[in-house]
Amino acid sequence: MKAxxxxxxxxxxxxxxxxxxxxxxxxxxxWEWMLVGLIIAVVLVNTNLSPYFLNANNLSxxxxxxxxxGLMMLPMVFIIVTGNIDLSVASNMGMSASFMGLLHNMGVxxxxxxxxxxxxxxxGGVLNGYLVxxxxxxxxxxxxxxxxxxxxxxxxxxxxxxxxxYPPEFTYFGQGKVFGTLVPFSVALFAVLAILFGLVLHxxxxxxxxxxxxxxxxxxxxxxxxxxxxxFRIYVLSGFISALAGLILAARFGxxxxxxxxxxxxxxxxxxxxxxxxxxxxxxxxxxAALSLLLIGLLKFGMGLMNIQSQVQSMVVGLLLIISILxxxxxxxxxSIRKDRIRWKSILAIVAVVLVFAAFFAFFxxxxxxxxxxx
Amino acid sequence: xxxYILELKDISKSFSGVEVLHNVSFTLRPGEVHALLGExxxxxxxxxxxxxGFHQPDNGEILLDGQPVQFSDTRESRQAGIAxxxxxxxxxxxxxxxxxxxxxxxxxxxxxxxxxxxxxxxAGKLLDSLGVQLDLRQKARNLSIAxxxxxxxxxxxxxxxxxxxxxxxxxxxxxxxxxxxxHLVRSLRDKGTAIxxxxxxxxxxxxxxxxxxxxxxxxxxxxxxLKDVTRDxxxxxxxxxxxxxxxxxxxxxxxxxxxxxxxxxxxxxxxDINFELRCGEILGMAGLVGAGRTNVARAxxxxxxxxxxxxxxxxxxxxxxxxxxxxxxxxxxxxxDRQHHGLITPMQIxxxxxxxxxxxxxxxxxxxxxxERKASFEAARQMxxxxxxxxxxxxELSGGNQQKVVLAKWLSxxxxxxxLDEPTRGIDVGTKAAVHAxxxxxxxxxxxxxxxxxxxxxxxxxxxxxxxxxxxxVTGHFYRNEATQENIITAATQDVRAGSCQ
Numbered sequence: 001m002k003a004x005x006x007x008x009x010x011x012x013x014x015x016x017x018x019x020x021x022x023x024x025x026x027x028x029x030x031w032e033w034m035l036v037g038l039i040i041a042v043v044l045v046n047t048n049l050s051p052y053f054l055n056a057n058n059l060s061x062x063x064x065x066x067x068x069x070g071l072m073m074l075p076m077v078f079i080i081v082t083g084n085i086d087l088s089v090a091s092n093m094g095m096s097a098s099f100m101g102l103l104h105n106m107g108v109x110x111x112x113x114x115x116x117x118x119x120x121x122x123x124g125g126v127l128n129g130y131l132v133x134x135x136x137x138x139x140x141x142x143x144x145x146x147x148x149x150x151x152x153x154x155x156x157x158x159x160x161x162x163x164x165x166y167p168p169e170f171t172y173f174g175q176g177k178v179f180g181t182l183v184p185f186s187v188a189l190f191a192v193l194a195i196l197f198g199l200v201l202h203x204x205x206x207x208x209x210x211x212x213x214x215x216x217x218x219x220x221x222x223x224x225x226x227x228x229x230x231x232f233r234i235y236v237l238s239g240f241i242s243a244l245a246g247l248i249l250a251a252r253f254g255x256x257x258x259x260x261x262x263x264x265x266x267x268x269x270x271x272x273x274x275x276x277x278x279x280x281x282x283x284x285x286x287x288x289a290a291l292s293l294l295l296i297g298l299l300k301f302g303m304g305l306m307n308i309q310s311q312v313q314s315m316v317v318g319l320l321l322i323i324s325i326l327x328x329x330x331x332x333x334x335x336s337i338r339k340d341r342i343r344w345k346s347i348l349a350i351v352a353v354v355l356v357f358a359a360f361f362a363f364f365x366x367x368x369x370x371x372x373x374x375x
Numbered sequence: 376x377x378x379y380i381l382e383l384k385d386i387s388k389s390f391s392g393v394e395v396l397h398n399v400s401f402t403l404r405p406g407e408v409h410a411l412l413g414e415x416x417x418x419x420x421x422x423x424x425x426x427x428g429f430h431q432p433d434n435g436e437i438l439l440d441g442q443p444v445q446f447s448d449t450r451e452s453r454q455a456g457i458a459x460x461x462x463x464x465x466x467x468x469x470x471x472x473x474x475x476x477x478x479x480x481x482x483x484x485x486x487x488x489x490x491x492x493x494x495x496x497x498a499g500k501l502l503d504s505l506g507v508q509l510d511l512r513q514k515a516r517n518l519s520i521a522x523x524x525x526x527x528x529x530x531x532x533x534x535x536x537x538x539x540x541x542x543x544x545x546x547x548x549x550x551x552x553x554x555x556x557x558h559l560v561r562s563l564r565d566k567g568t569a570i571x572x573x574x575x576x577x578x579x580x581x582x583x584x585x586x587x588x589x590x591x592x593x594x595x596x597x598x599x600x601l602k603d604v605t606r607d608x609x610x611x612x613x614x615x616x617x618x619x620x621x622x623x624x625x626x627x628x629x630x631x632x633x634x635x636x637x638x639x640x641x642x643x644x645x646x647d648i649n650f651e652l653r654c655g656e657i658l659g660m661a662g663l664v665g666a667g668r669t670n671v672a673r674a675x676x677x678x679x680x681x682x683x684x685x686x687x688x689x690x691x692x693x694x695x696x697x698x699x700x701x702x703x704x705x706x707x708x709x710x711x712d713r714q715h716h717g718l719i720t721p722m723q724i725x726x727x728x729x730x731x732x733x734x735x736x737x738x739x740x741x742x743x744x745x746x747e748r749k750a751s752f753e754a755a756r757q758m759x760x761x762x763x764x765x766x767x768x769x770x771e772l773s774g775g776n777q778q779k780v781v782l783a784k785w786l787s788x789x790x791x792x793x794x795l796d797e798p799t800r801g802i803d804v805g806t807k808a809a810v811h812a813x814x815x816x817x818x819x820x821x822x823x824x825x826x827x828x829x830x831x832x833x834x835x836x837x838x839x840x841x842x843x844x845x846x847x848x849v850t851g852h853f854y855r856n857e858a859t860q861e862n863i864i865t866a867a868t869q870d871v872r873a874g875s876c877q
Contacts, residue, residue: 015724016764017752204740205733212730216719222678222710223719223730223784224699282721 031276034327035291039298046302053302060182062301064174064252067186068093068245068261070293072268074197075238077289080272081201082213082231083281084139088128089242090264091150096121097246098154101163101256110170118243124150125239126232133231147265154258164255174252186248193241198286206230214281271296274321295320319360326353379438380405380569381426381457381538386435388421395421398435399595401588403538408560408570410580410601413590414613414775414803419573422590423540426571427459428452458531459540462801464523468516473498475515476530501529506562520664521552528559539563540571543801545579549663550864557583575803577606589613614805622836623812625819629653629839632689633823634792636675639684644670645847648684652792652823657814659838659858660827662867667847668827669711672794676708677701688792702731707790709781711797711827713774717781720770724762725751727769728784754783759809775806782813793817796827811837831860843867 046053072089079086100117104110124146131142176185201207209230212220221227250256275292277284296317303313381403388396396418403409413419424430426437428446436443439455446452449459466475474481476498482490498511507525515523524544531539541560545553560583564570572584580587581601589596589612596612632651639648645667652658660668674681677695685692688704695701701708710716718727728751729736736747752765758779762772769780778798785793795814799807814837818824828834834841841858843851843866851866 015752015755015760015762017748018764018766203742205737205742206740208726208730208733208742211722212719212726215721216715218716219719220730222676222698222708222716224697224702225730226697226699 031324031327032285032288032291034324035275035288035295039291039295042295042298042302046298046305050302050305052305056182058305059301060177060184060187062304063297064184064186066293066297067184067190068249069264069267069271070190070290071186071193071241071245071248072238072264073271073289073293074193074286075234075241076268076272077197077275077277077284077286078201078210078234079139079238080214080269080277080279081210081281081284082234083217084132084231084234085143085269085279086128086139086235086238087143087265088124088146088150089238089245089268090261091147091154092121092124092239092242093246093249093261093264094154094258095124095150095157095246096243097250097256097260098157098163098258100247100250102157104166105161105163110167114170114247117247118240121243121246122236122240125236125242128239129232129235132235133228133233136228151258151262154260158256158258160258162255162257163250166251166254171251171254174248174250175254186252189248194286194290198290201286210234211282214278214283216282267296270317270321274317274324276324316360316363319356319363323356323360326356379403380440382438382441383422383426384436384438386422386425386432386437388425388430388432395593396425396432397593397595399590399593401595402598403569403571405537405569406564406567407585408564408572408583410584410587411571411573411590412577412580412587412609412613413596414773414805417590417613417803418593419590420542421593423459423542423571423573426452426538426540427457453534453536456535456537457540458534458536458538460524460527460531460542460544462543464520464527466515466518466523466526469514471512471514472509472518472526473511475526476501476533478530480533497533498529501533505529505532505559507559519552521548521556524548524556525559528563536568538569538571540573542573543575544572545574545576553579575801577609577804580609581606591615610804613803622832623808623815624657624837625815627655627819627839629656630821634675634825635687636671637685637687639671639674639681639686641670641674641679641681645674645844648849650842650849650852652825654791654821654823655818656839657818657824657826657837659834659841660825660844661831661834661841661851661863662829662844664829666844666867668844669796670847671844672708672796672825672827675701676706676794678708702788702790705789705791706794707731707785707788707792708794709778709785709796709798711800713777713781718769718777720777721768724755724760724765724767724769724772724780727780728754728765728787731784731788750787751783754787755780758783758786758813773803775802778802778806778810782810786817790822792823792825794825794827797829798826799828799830799833831863834858834863835860845869 043053052058072093076086076089096117099120100113103113103116108116128143128146131137132139173185177183178185178188201210209220209225212223212225213227213230217227246261249260253260271293272284272289273279274296275284275289277289299316299320300313303316379402383399383401385398385400386396387394387398399418399422401422411419411422421430425432427449428451429449431445431447437446438444444455446455467478470478473495477494482493482497484490495511502509502511505525505528509518509522509525515526518526528539544556548556557579560570560572572580574580584601586598587601587604587609588598589609591613630653633654634652636648636650640646648671650658660671662668670679673679675686675695677697677700680694680696686695687693693704695704695706698708714720719730725748729747733742733747736743736750748765755762755765760772760779760783761776769777772780798814799810802810811833814824814826826834826837835858838858839855841851841853841855841863842849843853843863845867850869851863853862
């Protein structure tokens with residue numbers, strides 16, 4: 001077949017200003033919608049299984065349990081979008097809270113102590129930001145180092161003691177409700193900050209630069225994006241927010257121990273990645289991360305009501321995480337089937353994924369069935 | 376046994392509803408070099424990927440030795456004797472030559488260990504049969520690109536390839552290396568290997584290929600013997616029109632000096648670089664790959680700042696330490712490597728174009744999407760970018776269109792000085808002519824252009840003055856009327872005196 005004499009195309013016909021439309025199917029391919037579906041499913045299942053699930057007081061209490069993770073997740077989303085990581089968040093949280101506790105034990109005014117805690121946490125972020133952004137060391141190694149270093153400082157401040165007897169004005173930040181409602185203060189704070197962080201990520205030049213760095217750092221440098229400055233800033237931000245989360249944790253418990261929040265960094269990263277963020281950077285949204293936090297919260301709360309052990313709860317979240325990264329693979333296998341002839345390998349892959357799904361849900365319900373029977 | 380070793384019949388292939396190959400047919404005889412020609416986006420790469428089984432055709436069939444075959448992946452096609460060597464070479468940098476040839480197929484002793492003696496013996500035998508000499512124990516990272524290609528070819532023949540596909544193998548080779556490669560290709564052809572050869576350099580095809588198949592916009596245009604056609608015929612077939620003036624350089628009177636570089640030095644990379652650039656002028660920078668031209672450009676643009684020397688912009692000495700600063704000073708740099716430095720390929724055309732000027736579309740940091748999209752659309756439209764819409768991802772575009780996006784991005788910064796690093800490498804004839812016309816127009820409007828190019832016709836055709844570099848030194852300086860191919864090659868290959876940065 002020969003090509004027709006190609007007419008001279010007018011420039012206007014070469015490119016359109018806007019994408020014509022978003023088809024419904026592409027919309028539903030988005031992971032965020034899968035999360036919404038899963039959240040609805042979890043709510044429905046849990047409501048059926050337990051009368052206590054849709055109880056406003058219970059929800060209010062349990063939601064504040066996740067706010068430290070949620071707060072630390074916000075800057076973590078920024079960091080992961082640039083293709084970096086911050087493993088030191090939970091240690092930083094422990095360090096800042098312990099420093100505040102130390103000052104409080106020494107009789108310093110609680111607000112001054114809190115401010116000092118925030119300052120120390122921010123300084124921790126400055127250290128990370130300097131090493132990653134300016135000296136250009138690998139983020140994983142730097143924050144693995146500060147992860148140990150900050151936690152060590154926390155023990156240095158408080159030893160094996162605890163700080164307690166915080167005044168009620170302070171514990172309000174962890175235990176209080178926004179007046180007249182059942183919404184805990186920390187949840188309201190998280191909601192406001194999440195919206196703010198989401199807007200910054202998706203609606204500002206700063207957010208655009210984060211994606212540019214995550215997708216191709218070199219091209220971003222060549223395009224005049226101030227890469228090291230931005231990296232520095234997000235680590236400082238992460239340090240500040242970690243310290244804030246530390247104060248809120250202290251306020252919620254009414255006490256501080258140097259091991260507060262140990263291991264939380266992994267929950268933070270899990271929530272972000274389950275929300276559809278690519279650990280290699282450049283992809284994902286703040287909505288996704290917020291939704292995944294909600295999903296994990298509801299899932300754990302529901303299982304808690306069923307008296308399912310926390311080890312089992314972590315297993316469920318872990319499996320869910322693996323499924324979330326398997327799913328895109330699964331979708332592409334399905335679409336390749338539609339186009340080409342059927343291949344036994346793709347069938348095998350799909351069967352494997354379906355089996356994992358089935359195993360997940362079987363395990364999920366089996367673990368509950370035992371509990372329900374025992375009640 | 377059929378006449379053809381490989382035959383494609385009415386192959387069609389679409390991606391997400393867009394047909395990129397329309398009933399393309401292609402035949403390949405044993406012992407011929409068959410050139411595949413077409414602009415970027417014409418469907419050459421897709422066709423190669425269909426042959427190697429990377430993609431499966433929607434329609435049509437592939438005959439190998441007259442038998443219909445279906446490859447579900449590249450492994451199956453390799454087993455059938457089809458090997459492809461792509462522009463981006465895929466050697467393991469820390470393995471040596473012999474290991475790279477047999478990687479994944481190491482000969483094993485009975486004890487299960489690698490039989491190193493056999494490995495080196497067989498690799499040596501293979502290279503001898505190809506008539507090339509390489510140190511078998513040299514690590515791949517120390518090889519030149521030409522040598523790496525030879526290793527890839529050897530790898531292909533270690534699995535008895537009968538069909539060899541070479542995708543733009545010469546784009547980063549020097550003239551001597553090209554000659555050696557052609558020698559090798561001819562000897563393979565004479566031994567009966569069928570070779571599909573893709574190149575944008577038409578001169579090469581006339582030198583090497585027996586037959587040519589031209590594709591345009593996914594359609595098969597013609598297949599013919601190369602001795603029956605002229606260069607202009609081929610260009611006409613590729614672009615559907617004649618390109619009358621390949622280098623539309625307008626004569627302009629250069630204005631005042633806008634950029635002056637004095638004794639610029641970066642330890643171990645280049646030293647004592649002096650030149651001036653006037654507005655309205657195109658200064659060509661010639662030299663072999665690795666002569667330090669790109670490093671000079673990077674130093675001026677602040678990516679890798681110079682260690683000593685001075686840069687004077689319009690009578691004012693400046694120290695440029697970052698691209699942001701360079702952009703503010705009115706510099707723009709279109710880098711050599713589109714994929715890694717020029718574009719953020721997973722992002723939209725819009726975001727790519729607006730990236731250096733993002734603050735213009737923001738109000739106190741808040742992006743105004745509509746304003747950004749309008750401006751990017753306008754810039755893309757002026758460059759005649761071919762895409763469905765400006766929100767398409769940059770990686771979905773062909774090489775030529777990607778380059779247009781990069782140009783649109785940098786021109787929207789309204790630079791006074793434009794540095795172009797290999798502006799037409801790996802892009803098709805049509806886009807090339809468009810880029811040259813654009814350069815000429817910009818210079819006529821008073822922009823100062825520094826053009827780094829390894830293509831002599833481009834240097835000779837476009838430059839008002841030519842600077843030649845060799846091993847980090849400027850070894851030649853010619854005005855347009857005195858610049859000849861011989862002058863430049865002599866300067867680009869001469870010995871340089873040693874010196875050091877003060």
